[in-house]
Amino acid sequence: xxxxxxxxxxxxxxxxxxxxxxxxxxxxxxxxxxxxxxxxxxxxxxxxxxxxxxxxxxxxxxxxxxxxxxxxxxxxxxxxxxxxxxxxxxxxxxxxxxxxxxxxxxxxxxxxxxxxxx
Amino acid sequence: xxxxxxxxxxxxxxxxxxxxxxxxxxxxxxxxxxxxxxxxxxxxxxxxxxxxxxxxxxxxxxxxxxxxxxxxxxxxxxxxxxxxxxxxxxxxxxxxxxxxxxxxxxxx
Numbered sequence: 001x002x003x004x005x006x007x008x009x010x011x012x013x014x015x016x017x018x019x020x021x022x023x024x025x026x027x028x029x030x031x032x033x034x035x036x037x038x039x040x041x042x043x044x045x046x047x048x049x050x051x052x053x054x055x056x057x058x059x060x061x062x063x064x065x066x067x068x069x070x071x072x073x074x075x076x077x078x079x080x081x082x083x084x085x086x087x088x089x090x091x092x093x094x095x096x097x098x099x100x101x102x103x104x105x106x107x108x109x110x111x112x113x114x115x116x117x118x
Numbered sequence: 119x120x121x122x123x124x125x126x127x128x129x130x131x132x133x134x135x136x137x138x139x140x141x142x143x144x145x146x147x148x149x150x151x152x153x154x155x156x157x158x159x160x161x162x163x164x165x166x167x168x169x170x171x172x173x174x175x176x177x178x179x180x181x182x183x184x185x186x187x188x189x190x191x192x193x194x195x196x197x198x199x200x201x202x203x204x205x206x207x208x209x210x211x212x213x214x215x216x217x218x219x220x221x222x223x224x225x226x
Contacts (some may be wrong), residue, residue, distance in 0.1 A: 035216065037164075044221035045156070045164065045207050059214045095164070103211045104154035104169035111163065 002026035002107050004096050009112030016086055022079040022096030022109055030054070030074035033099035036081050038092035039111075046092075049081065050099070064090075086116045122147065122208050122219035129225040135196040138222045140208030141189060148189035150212040155184060155193045158205045158221075167206075168193060198226050 008020040022034070035050040049070035050059045058070050069082040079096050094112050097105040123141040130136040140153065147153060155168040166175055168184035171191060181196045195202055203226040208219040 037218075044205075045158070045209075045218045047209075047216035047218060050211075050216060057214075059216075061215075097164075099211070100166075100169070102154070102169040102173065103152035104166055104209070105156075105164075105211075106166050106169075106175060108163045108165075 002098075004098065004107055004109035006094065006096055006109040006112035009094065009114045011115045011117060012086055013118050014086060014088060014116055017082070017084045018086060018114060020081040020083070020094055020096075020112055020114070022081075024077045024079065024098075027098070027107075029072075029077040034072060034079045035097055035099060035105065036070060036079075037095045037097060037105070038090075038114075039095070040089070040092045043092075048094070051079070083114070086114075088116045090114065091116045120217070122210065122217055124206075124208060124219035124222045126220070127223045127225065130195075130198045132198050132200065132226060134198050135194060136198065136224065138193045138195075138206050138208075138224070140191040140193070140219050142191075142210065142217075143189055146189075146210050146212065146217065147186065147191055150210060151186070152210055152212050153184070153186065153191040154209045154211070155182075156207045156209065157202075158207065160205070164207070195224070200226050202226055 005023045036048040051070045067085045071080045096109045098107040100106040156164040158164045172184040
């Protein structure tokens with residue numbers, strides 16, 4: 001079945017780096033744009049980054065521009081989020097999701113928890 | 119990238135109908151028919167309920183409907199059920215950015 005599985009979360013000190021992965025299965029990964037969305041404790045959903053189906057276009061929220069990098073490896077059906085210069089405010093559950101043809105996000109992973117703490 | 123404005127909370131009794139608003143500007147909600155709505159039960163995965171303003175994905179109950187007037191999109195849930203109690207988010211993906219509303223907690 002169609003599935004997204006995130007991994008790579010953990011506890012990291014401020015200023016350090018972390019890479020999240022999102023493994024896709026059950027659909028033609030290289031036909032879909034993908035994105036990352038996060039939810040901080042007690043807060044709402046926040047868009048982080050989006051990448052086109054072929055990786056040629058990448059877009060970022062202002063809050064992570066210059067610190068985070070989204071990428072994909074279509075040969076491995078995997079989406080990535082490289083996070084650098086991490087701040088305490090980056091503490092969140094990070095979800096990957098598929099962008100469908102209706103400008104919506106129809107498949108979501110279960111999320112991976114990132115905690116930034118000294 | 120200003121967040122879309124939603125009421126913090128709404129409530130209703132079983133069987134009733136409620137509407138959640140999502141207000142943007144003429145540059146975002148008013149200019150695109152791409153608003154989507156997500157249901158999010160705490161500890162679970164967000165679920166797409168409405169896309170392109172008013173379309174329901176396969177498997178979503180017709181108790182859920184979406185509409186738009188001017189710069190405000192709305193989600194209406196009719197025949198409220200206990201399992202509808204959740205957080206609801208509107209979202210607009212247009213051009214090169216994505217923006218979510220602040221979320222609305224629905225209490226049934």
